[in-house]
Amino acid sequence: MRMALIVGINYYEHCDLLHGCVEDARAVQAALEFHGDGRRNFECQMLLADGPTKPVNRKVLKDRVAQLFQGDSEIALFYFAGHGHIEATGGYLIGSDAERGDEGLSLSEILTMVNPTPAKKNNRIVVLDSCHSGMAGTAPTPGDLASLSAGLTILTASTADQYATEANGRGLFTT
Numbered sequence: 001m002r003m004a005l006i007v008g009i010n011y012y013e014h015c016d017l018l019h020g021c022v023e024d025a026r027a028v029q030a031a032l033e034f035h036g037d038g039r040r041n042f043e044c045q046m047l048l049a050d051g052p053t054k055p056v057n058r059k060v061l062k063d064r065v066a067q068l069f070q071g072d073s074e075i076a077l078f079y080f081a082g083h084g085h086i087e088a089t090g091g092y093l094i095g096s097d098a099e100r101g102d103e104g105l106s107l108s109e110i111l112t113m114v115n116p117t118p119a120k121k122n123n124r125i126v127v128l129d130s131c132h133s134g135m136a137g138t139a140p141t142p143g144d145l146a147s148l149s150a151g152l153t154i155l156t157a158s159t160a161d162q163y164a165t166e167a168n169g170r171g172l173f174t175t
Contacts, residue, residue: 002043002074003042003071003077004028004042004078004079005068005078006047009021009096011050011051011055013096014097014098020081020171021082024081026046032077042075058098058103059095060095062105065110066113069113073122076124077125077126078110078114078124081130083104084104084128084130084158084164087101090107091106091107093107111136122151125152125154126155131158133156
């Protein structure tokens, strides 16, 4: 079985609202869920925050990412569209409830969840459509090497020091 966790966050309580992330998440779901002949491709779980009644908070985000990568699926794919943050302690994906950037889900924490034990042989894919997402796979201290294991693929919309952009209300991966 192939599993995907697809997250799109437009709504933030304490930072600028975004406008295209929920639609980007829906477009990724549409591309992944079924093959062209109608057979199921990925079992898609969605986390969408498009207003104050449906936030995606850090705790929920962290729990769902951990569940995705603890499973025994043939392929586990995590897609995130929303705010990203970087500082001296590393990079973060920002949930709806974050008051500061370092209150987000740490990219190094995600790597710990994604890098499997030697017994797991599944493929893991992380797609980050957020600012500073290129920080994923890089240790926060200068000179350290990336910590990516075999079977892990990371695609990012920006480098560690870049802002991700939207074109016509769509992110890099759905444009």
